[in-house]
Amino acid sequence: MRFPLVDNLLVIGMGLIGGSVLKAAREAGTAGRLLGMDRDLQTVKKALAMGIAHQGGPLPQPMPPGKNLIVLATHLDSFREKVEELLPHLTPETVVTDVGSVKAPIVEELTPILATKGIPFVGSHPIAGTEKSGVENSIKDLFIGARVIITPTTDTPPEALNLLKTFWQALGARVEEMDPQHHDTVFAAVSHLPHAVTYALVKTMGDAERELGDLLRFSGGGFKDFTRIAASNPHMWREIFRLNRNQILSFLRRFNRTLEEMEGLMEKGKWKELEGLLEEARWLRRGLD
Amino acid sequence: MRFPLVDNLLVIGMGLIGGSVLKAAREAGTAGRLLGMDRDLQTVKKALAMGIAHQGGPLPQPMPPGKNLIVLATHLDSFREKVEELLPHLTPETVVTDVGSVKAPIVEELTPILATKGIPFVGSHPIAGTEKSGVENSIKDLFIGARVIITPTTDTPPEALNLLKTFWQALGARVEEMDPQHHDTVFAAVSHLPHAVTYALVKTMGDAERELGDLLRFSGGGFKDFTRIAASNPHMWREIFRLNRNQILSFLRRFNRTLEEMEGLMEKGKWKELEGLLEEARWLRRGLD
Numbered sequence: 001m002r003f004p005l006v007d008n009l010l011v012i013g014m015g016l017i018g019g020s021v022l023k024a025a026r027e028a029g030t031a032g033r034l035l036g037m038d039r040d041l042q043t044v045k046k047a048l049a050m051g052i053a054h055q056g057g058p059l060p061q062p063m064p065p066g067k068n069l070i071v072l073a074t075h076l077d078s079f080r081e082k083v084e085e086l087l088p089h090l091t092p093e094t095v096v097t098d099v100g101s102v103k104a105p106i107v108e109e110l111t112p113i114l115a116t117k118g119i120p121f122v123g124s125h126p127i128a129g130t131e132k133s134g135v136e137n138s139i140k141d142l143f144i145g146a147r148v149i150i151t152p153t154t155d156t157p158p159e160a161l162n163l164l165k166t167f168w169q170a171l172g173a174r175v176e177e178m179d180p181q182h183h184d185t186v187f188a189a190v191s192h193l194p195h196a197v198t199y200a201l202v203k204t205m206g207d208a209e210r211e212l213g214d215l216l217r218f219s220g221g222g223f224k225d226f227t228r229i230a231a232s233n234p235h236m237w238r239e240i241f242r243l244n245r246n247q248i249l250s251f252l253r254r255f256n257r258t259l260e261e262m263e264g265l266m267e268k269g270k271w272k273e274l275e276g277l278l279e280e281a282r283w284l285r286r287g288l289d
Numbered sequence: 290m291r292f293p294l295v296d297n298l299l300v301i302g303m304g305l306i307g308g309s310v311l312k313a314a315r316e317a318g319t320a321g322r323l324l325g326m327d328r329d330l331q332t333v334k335k336a337l338a339m340g341i342a343h344q345g346g347p348l349p350q351p352m353p354p355g356k357n358l359i360v361l362a363t364h365l366d367s368f369r370e371k372v373e374e375l376l377p378h379l380t381p382e383t384v385v386t387d388v389g390s391v392k393a394p395i396v397e398e399l400t401p402i403l404a405t406k407g408i409p410f411v412g413s414h415p416i417a418g419t420e421k422s423g424v425e426n427s428i429k430d431l432f433i434g435a436r437v438i439i440t441p442t443t444d445t446p447p448e449a450l451n452l453l454k455t456f457w458q459a460l461g462a463r464v465e466e467m468d469p470q471h472h473d474t475v476f477a478a479v480s481h482l483p484h485a486v487t488y489a490l491v492k493t494m495g496d497a498e499r500e501l502g503d504l505l506r507f508s509g510g511g512f513k514d515f516t517r518i519a520a521s522n523p524h525m526w527r528e529i530f531r532l533n534r535n536q537i538l539s540f541l542r543r544f545n546r547t548l549e550e551m552e553g554l555m556e557k558g559k560w561k562e563l564e565g566l567l568e569e570a571r572w573l574r575r576g577l578d
Contacts, residue, residue, distance in 0.1 A: 189497050190508040194515055197490055199570045200548045201483060206573035208478050208543060219479040219577060225514050226483055230574040234567035242560050252552055254497060259489045263541055271531050278523035281488045284495035285519040288508060
């Protein structure tokens with residue numbers, strides 16, 4: 001990039017994603033200055049030592065002048081509080097985004113608060129990450145080739161949308177626009193439901209292990225791969241389940257119906273029909289490779 | 290090995306596992322002669338061309354003399370038929386085993402049939418494989434370091450048990466003995482339940498895709514890893530679900546209860562309790578690494 005896209009990039013919450021945004025932005029020269037905030041002082045120290053923040057600590061008061069991009073990368077339940085804390089100090093020419101896995105309730109909550117100062121909020125959801133967390137696990141290439149969904153509304157100013165699009169593209173991402181509500185339906189299906197199912201599966205097996213003993217050591221590599229996502233951050237996932245509750249419950253009901261269908265076929269000994277169902281699932285799964 | 294463990298190794302069904310048994314046995318010099326049978330002539334041709342069978346085609350009549358080990362590696366629903374076909378041609382000093390993922394019903398069905406000719410049956414379950422199938426995907430190192438469960442009963446002659454143990458160890462496996470019924474409980478929990486859940490999940494998402502459109506292309510790498518096991522062979526899995534039906538249904542009921550618990554917490558908005566459940570699952574999952 002010939003010159004920085006923004007003067008200041010402020011990332012609030014330097015976990016795996018926040019830290020990776022800073023590393024990727026440093027790599028791409030996307031921002032004149034990198035500001036990293038975290039409530040945990042150890043994290044701030046690490047980020048400064050890693051050179052991924054030029055200034056750490058509490059929120060800057062006032063915010064430095066110029067074109068500013070603010071990325072909310074804390075847990076979802078801190079977004080509102082952070083925005084309210086920031087609000088009095090925000091300068092014009094600021095755009096606020098986030099990296100949360102749920103979009104509609106976030107967009108609905110933050111947009112009117114920021115609008116009181118004429119600041120646009122546009123949601124982002126980078127489809128990237130690992131089951132690890134913490135700034136020490138952040139990766140400069142995390143967004144290269146990754147898909148980032150951004151969720152403008154009809155009220156989003158085109159400049160803000162363009163800025164955000166260019167920002168993620170500069171970090172190497174493939175950007176796709178989606179309606180916030182549609183985003184939450186899609187990700188309830190392809191991400192939140194599988195996480196809920198995996199958490200339930202691992203919990204079931206843990207309970208069975210306690211009762212029947214000596215099961216889990218026989219779990220093969222397949223099971224370990226399969227359940228890796230249950231090692232994800234519980235607080236983050238609790239917030240996803242809370243904010244996207246209705247969509248997730250609706251997909252869980254669909255899942256329950258399929259499982260009941262399978263159980264019914266097994267109970268009635270309808271093996272041919274069961275094989276048909278498995279065949280269909282295999283066919284669908286192969287389509288993903 | 291100084292001299293072959295058996296004179297003839299006859300593998301019936303040269304799929305991924307059967308083919309790998311032959312390749313591994315060739316590598317280890319475990320058998321004087323490798324015999325590979327398959328109902329599919331193309332498979333037989335491939336195996337002969339790969340040099341993993343010295344003789345292919347239909348069952349040999351009579352079986353060659355000497356110490357013989359027969360490995361049943363077809364689908365589970367062909368075991369009985371194959372054993373009945375073999376029975377008139379079996380010579381003394383023969384041991385029969387299998388590689389099926391369910392043990393108690395197999396052991397109960399085959400043991401008395403073979404006992405009419407004084408031939409012992411001892412079940413084996415190699416915990417190895419991929420979601421691929423076919424002799425062309427067989428791997429000579431498949432059993433190196435893999436766990437193989439063998440399921441003798443109180444009636445199993447010690448020589449037969451020792452032969453089988455030594456055979457799998459020669460192929461590089463870590464052998465463990467288990468009661469057939471206990472095997473089926475353990476694997477209902479750690480393998481059959483996760484497969485049932487994954488098949489149901491992929492089917493649910495396929496149905497949702499058809500109804501709501503354009504979901505699956507957003508599934509990330511995590512989802513692809515997670516659902517890889519749904520690409521396993523549907524006929525093989527239908528047979529596992531059939532033969533281990535009661536154990537699997539019992540674990541599915543446990544799983545349903547956990548899922549209901551999670552849904553209940555979500556419906557009632559008990560987020561702290563939900564986070565506790567996720568935390569517990571993470572703790573259990575981390576114990577597997």
